[in-house]
Amino acid sequence: MPKVTMTVNGKAASADVEPRTLLVDFLRQHLRLTGTHVGCDTSQCGACVVHVNGRAIKACTSLAVQWDGASVTTIEGLASGDALHPMQEAFREHHGLQCGFCTPGMIMAAVDLVNRHGGVPDEATIRRELEGNMCRCTGYHNIVKAIGAGASAMQGSGKVAAE
Amino acid sequence: MYEFAYHRPNSIRKASSLSASGEAKFLAGGQTLLPTMKQRLASPDALIDLAGIEALQGIELKGRTLHIGAMSRHADVASSAVVREAIPALAALAGDIGDPHVRAMGTIGGSIANNDPAADYPAACLGLGATIVTNKRRISADDFFTDMFETALEEGEIITKVLFPLPRRSAYAKFDNPASRYALVGVFVSKRGRDVRVAVTGAGPCVFRVAAMEDALSKRFAAKSLDGISVAAGDLNSDIHASADYRAHLVGVMARRAVAAA
Ligand SMILES: Cc1cc2nc3c(=O)[nH]c(=O)nc-3n(C[C@H](O)[C@H](O)[C@H](O)COP(=O)(O)OP(=O)(O)OC[C@H]3O[C@@H](n4cnc5c(N)ncnc54)[C@H](O)[C@@H]3O)c2cc1C
Ligand code: FES
Ligand code: FES
Numbered sequence: 001m002p003k004v005t006m007t008v009n010g011k012a013a014s015a016d017v018e019p020r021t022l023l024v025d026f027l028r029q030h031l032r033l034t035g036t037h038v039g040c041d042t043s044q045c046g047a048c049v050v051h052v053n054g055r056a057i058k059a060c061t062s063l064a065v066q067w068d069g070a071s072v073t074t075i076e077g078l079a080s081g082d083a084l085h086p087m088q089e090a091f092r093e094h095h096g097l098q099c100g101f102c103t104p105g106m107i108m109a110a111v112d113l114v115n116r117h118g119g120v121p122d123e124a125t126i127r128r129e130l131e132g133n134m135c136r137c138t139g140y141h142n143i144v145k146a147i148g149a150g151a152s153a154m155q156g157s158g159k160v161a162a163e
Numbered sequence: 164m165y166e167f168a169y170h171r172p173n174s175i176r177k178a179s180s181l182s183a184s185g186e187a188k189f190l191a192g193g194q195t196l197l198p199t200m201k202q203r204l205a206s207p208d209a210l211i212d213l214a215g216i217e218a219l220q221g222i223e224l225k226g227r228t229l230h231i232g233a234m235s236r237h238a239d240v241a242s243s244a245v246v247r248e249a250i251p252a253l254a255a256l257a258g259d260i261g262d263p264h265v266r267a268m269g270t271i272g273g274s275i276a277n278n279d280p281a282a283d284y285p286a287a288c289l290g291l292g293a294t295i296v297t298n299k300r301r302i303s304a305d306d307f308f309t310d311m312f313e314t315a316l317e318e319g320e321i322i323t324k325v326l327f328p329l330p331r332r333s334a335y336a337k338f339d340n341p342a343s344r345y346a347l348v349g350v351f352v353s354k355r356g357r358d359v360r361v362a363v364t365g366a367g368p369c370v371f372r373v374a375a376m377e378d379a380l381s382k383r384f385a386a387k388s389l390d391g392i393s394v395a396a397g398d399l400n401s402d403i404h405a406s407a408d409y410r411a412h413l414v415g416v417m418a419r420r421a422v423a424a425a
Pocket of ligand 1: 043044188189190191192193194195196197213233234259260261262265268269270271272273274276277279281282283284316320321322323343344345346
């Protein structure tokens with residue numbers, strides 16, 4: 001079995017995996033980082049979004065072996081100690097979640113969209129950027145609100161890149 | 164997914180020789196291939212990852228031709244200053260494929276090799292008169308897209324880049340399926356000298372050109388020139404998303420919008 005080595009949330013992680021091991025299974029089963037969810041397993045819902053080399057991708061639609069040597073950030077890697085990342089804090093503050101299943105993917109997608117657009121994106125941009133993230137509970141309103149607030153807070157805190 | 168071996172060659176030559184044995188498949192962004200393998204609709208015994216091959220990367224303008232490497236991700240094409248300047252319609256098309264996470268991985272080479280009847284890039288290639296360059300030859304877009312999920316590519320042939328001649332005007336108008344974001348109907352129009360092209364995706368089993376619209380537009384490039392021209396619904400797709408008649412109607416609407424925007 002091929003050995004893969006990645007930097008996950010700042011720490012070196014390596015394991016022998018079958019080539020067919022999905023990145024999301026590597027994270028959840030080998031590293032026990034179960035914050036990254038699997039909603040659909042068909043590339044539609046975005047619950048599995050993580051950052052790889054600074055880009056948000058669907059971890060259910062990528063193989064672990066594709067990312068030997070890469071740097072990965074999951075939802076577990078956003079907070080600094082007890083202090084939530086400003087985007088996590090904004091979701092809490094603005095009730096951007098109900099059951100919470102979609103939330104890890106939403107937040108990783110949100111941080112990525114703010115990193116790419118810079119500044120505070122307008123509502124239309126946020127909604128368009130959420131094309132690949134589904135939520136079955138909230139109706140999206142508070143998610144959009146939370147992302148706007150999180151984006152402002154990220155500017156304030158200077159915490160632009162999660163990586 | 165069934166088991167397979169994984170290779171990551173660093174040259175086109177190695178990739179090509181790896182593909183010679185067994186039932187291997189090339190892996191580009193994996194945004195179509197991996198879901199297909201999960202459903203067990205494909206079961207290659209080896210995947211040859213093209214991501215480590217330098218020669219398949221890169222976007223550059225050479226004279227009046229835009230060269231886009233096969234492994235260019237949709238997000239790279241959408242945000243490339245070179246593409247936005249040279250063919251803004253192409254950058255916009257790439258920026259509207261799927262969602263941001265799909266765009267971070269999906270590639271132009273993978274999209275056209277796959278030739279999904281509702282994919283966007285085939286419309287751009289045919290609508291701009293692109294040339295598809297492989298490790299063996301050059302194929303004009305007119306000859307490349309042969310049928311539903313079928314192309315002129317031979318077993319083991321690798322797309323290396325796509326060459327787009329710069330148009331004077333061009334635009335893409337897409338009516339997307341709100342669930343999948345693929346095109347229910349998408350029309351790409353371009354004008355380069357007297358050469359006008361109208362390419363339609365999403366509507367039929369394979370991307371196609373509409374000669375009657377091209378003729379009318381080459382006389383006068385204006386949305387009004389398309390009045391009274393329609394495509395026959397007979398050859399178009401009918402499914403749960405839209406009937407053939409509705410698609411035929413949309414071809415006219417999207418073509419007018421594209422011409423108006425070009
Ligand atoms: C949720 C979702 C939404 C999407 N929405 C859209 C949309 O709106 N519009 C759209 O057009 N597409 C859409 N797609 C498809 C997306 O654009 C894919 O990225 C694309 O179709 C395949 O590209 P890929 O790089 O991922 O290729 P892969 O999945 O890696 O490969 C696809 C096929 O091409 C072959 N191949 C790849 N590269 C080469 C090469 N260089 N030479 C020869 N053969 C090669 C592979 O062997 C395989 O058979 C969507 C996909 C998803 C998951
Ligand atoms: S689990 Fe990956 S997109 Fe739904
Ligand atoms: S909060 Fe339940 S799916 Fe989004």
